[in-house]
Amino acid sequence: MKLPISWLKEFVDTDESAENISKVLVGIGFEVEDVIRYGNFSGVVIGKIKAIEPHPNADKLRICSVDVGNENVTIVTGAKNVQVGDVVPVALDGAVLLDKKIVAAPLRGVMSYGMMCSGAELGISEAFCDGASVDGIMILSNDLTVGEDLIKALSLDEVVLDVSITANRPDCHSIIGLAREVATALGCKFIAPSIDFTVHSGGIMPKVNITSPDCSDYTCGLIEDVKIEKSPKWMQRRLFMSDIHPINNIVDITNYVLLEIGQPLHAFDFDLLEGNINVRTGQNEKLVALNDEEYTLTSTMTVIADDKKPLAIAGVMGGIYSGISNKTRAVLLESARFGRGSVRATSLRLGLRSDSSTKFERGVDCFSVEYGRRRALSLIDKLGYGKVVGDEPIKREYNKTINTTLDEINGILGIEVPKKNIIEILQTLGMEVTMDCRSLAVKIPAYREDIDNFTDLAEEVIRFYGYDKMKETFLPTASVTVGGMTSSQKRKEEIKDIMCSMGAYEIMTYSFTSDSVFDKLNLSPSDGRRNAIRIINPISEDLSVMKTELVSGMASVIFNNLSKKNDNFTLFEFAKTYVGELPLRDLPHENDILCVGMAGGDFYKLKAMFAAVLSRFNIDYTVKRSTEPYLHPGISADFVCDGKVICSLGKLHPSAAKNFGIKKSEVYIGSLDCTLILSAFNATHKYVPLPKFPSVTRDLAFVVSEDAAVGEIMSVIKENDLVGDVELFDIYRGEQIESGNKSVALKITLVPREKTLVDAEISATMENIIERLGKEFGAKVRV
């Protein structure tokens, strides 16, 4: 909302500066986004051209002698539009125009002591000042005083605040709305704009039939003997500062009232109307609007029509046929209220927005319907643009009273605001307050539809009384509560800590992605992960489906890092995947997934990272080869728990790597569904008494086929009662080993339970192990 300070001050009796008014607005809840200054120049005075001579050295330049009050100065100009006797703006030596400094300097050998200015050079437009848009020097009115400062002479020092208005205050999308607020905050008088006018006899108002459910109030005024001309300069200037282009006096007044009072108005050329005014729903009829575009008006839209034809799209835009033209002699002025939902729906459906529809979408009230119409009629009357011959006022009266007590208001605030202040604040805001002991009856003005109960009143009170007067208390009345995270929440954090402790950095990526990632991951056409939840209105196709896996996001991040020459890193992401039956009827499952990605490193390191998490939470699992299509078939594994694959990890499949643009071959990725971990009942590790007798270690080296899985061999060894631990210390392939075989060296720790082991027991155990390995894996002991 653009707020010209000079306009505001018409209604607020104050001489506060724009800076202070800006601070006041921020203090009462209206953020000031920008401060726009007009007349942003200095050293420019009114001058009168006394003589013009040709330039001796240049055909295109002329030498002017200009009276600037106390002296005549010589100015060399290239402008063609000046004549002796013209009054012009003169930037004297040292003047500053839009950050450009003017200095006396010779032009082709003749000293020039200043510059005559165009409107553009001063940063002002035609709406601001006549002659500002001419190509050449701006020629001013002859009755200005020579030598006077231009800003002062033309009152150019306008400051406009760009104020942002919260959604609950449609009334403040108007100059008087903000004026009321500023007056209350400053403790000044609010001066309401005049709405007086004379109603002449003789007018016959059309009958208004309202059948559309989306029009709650419809009022109009009738003006005859209308003279269409330009609106006064002061009005044009205010429209201009509010980003509205002046058109003609009647249209400008409707726009002026929209800005000042917040009421959208529409002016019809009355002579082109036939019969009654009908506020009805659309009948699939066509209407060419003021923007020259044709629209089809359907039954969901509200239409203003006469007995023969549609005239306007209610609240959005009028038709061009019945619009104001230079031939208009009588005007029917509409001031109405249309439902904001319906105006928005119509505006959206037609793809047509206007200042009017924007205001209706924000909200219009009974007050502005009545006040806005009367203000417009008053301006037309005062400025002599026509004779008001008919005025049909609003039929409804807004009647809302809130009964509350001082205790309720103070109770929500937590401080005791003096009774006097409460009453004063509410009254300055236009409310009628009746006190009875500590009870209040507050009659709410029609422009404050946002006020609904005592909490709204409390807000009004504290807004003006000052939030800085509130104390800081520490819940003195509240019960003590037990706070904290649930065990599942704590486990999530613990998983992240485990990852960090193993050198991984946490990443965070968007929750949505492109559905092209499924191809990049080589997923089969029937893979369930392709059934991703789709966003109806995504920002782009790249961000159009909710993630069903985290691997693709991780691969992209790895690619980005590698392309920036970051190498040898481990990353993890703990995030959600979203899985639901499509089309979605119920909320989907949001699964907690841990994804780890590694550039450099190896399969075993990645496996160890996942194993560490599972072991922390006592989850037993078995390892089998993975068939994930994005993983290397030989260098990948699944962890299976209760028959379900909860984790797949391994080297990124070369073709998947290529799809993600990754050239490095040593990239490892894995992901773990943490659902089970987060819900696992018992993650407490039970104490096992430390062995009382010394343990014994024996090394064992044997040759097995390449196919034999060392992990399985080690598991088998561990099944022996006396074996406490088995550690792999070497795998050897080479000359002494027959091809297709490998030599495996293990360190086996035997832990006695009841007594120190004797050699015979140790040898028996080792023989037992060797025999079993021979039987199950074809292992031959190396000697």
Added chain:
Amino acid sequence: MEEKIHELIETTKSKALSSQSIRELTDLKVEILGKSGALTGILRGLKDLSPDLRPAMGKIVNEAREKIEAFIALRLSELEREELDKKLSKERIDISIDKNIPLGKLHPLNVIKRKAIDFFVSMGFMVSDSPEIETTYYNFDMLNIPPDHPARELQDTFFITDKILLRTQTSAGQIRTMEKVKPPIKMISPGRVFRSDEADATHTPCFHQLEGLVVDKGITMCDLKGILSSFAKHFFDKDTTIRFRPSYFPFTEPSVEVDVSCVHCGGKGCNVCKGTGFIEILGAGMVNRRVLSGCGIDPDVYTGFAFGMGLDRITAIIHGINDARVPFEGDVRFLKQF
């Protein structure tokens, strides 16, 4: 004989103390105290003395032996020490070299999130999770945002169906909590939210909020100010102050924007706070009566406050991150900085 012993002590002492190696010292020890050593010889010669002189001389010889052994031991420890020093002095390494043992790190946003959670948990707040894919019922309707309310449009919501959306605010979690838990309620709900903003230096389509809610008897706006002020002091700096500015949210009344004194300039005005001395960090207010009654909580008995802060923004302020997109890019050079 006594003289001879004395002389032996003195010469051995000077030899021992001037010996330059452990070897030399060991040789000396053998030379004097060994089987055929000088002192051993004297000891043997005692048998030739008259029996009455023997005990006294024996004592003298033994004392001499103890003395000699003591200063040989002394010198030995000195030499050993010197030898060790010499050895260690050759083992000097270049201490200016850094070896990289990677210590992983949490994302800076999660560090901030944990810090915030810690504060509120210490005050008795429970931590509650709620779905990221939400219904319009929880995200809008129950928060007093009816279908034709402009807030629904302003927020530029991502929709999945006409009734299911990506939540635009963690406030949806307030409702889910109030439906399940009856007062007294103290809860926070940190989480990811979505708005269809194109990513730029100050926006990302995903970001993170931390919502807080207290509902009990007699809760006032001064309590809100007290809790948030204490949070700001804990979170930023003990001298941080907060400021309330009136604002509007459909689910709170009265509503405020909360500013903290600028963490960079302390309130003097700088480019971080754009010269105002304050930085906006959260929105808050007293829970709207309609929201309470919608959840089956009697607004005439209970009052409450709610607040919601943008964790990404707070992280950016604290670390001076000037581009909202970077924390989502996963660049290792970024992640290592915190």
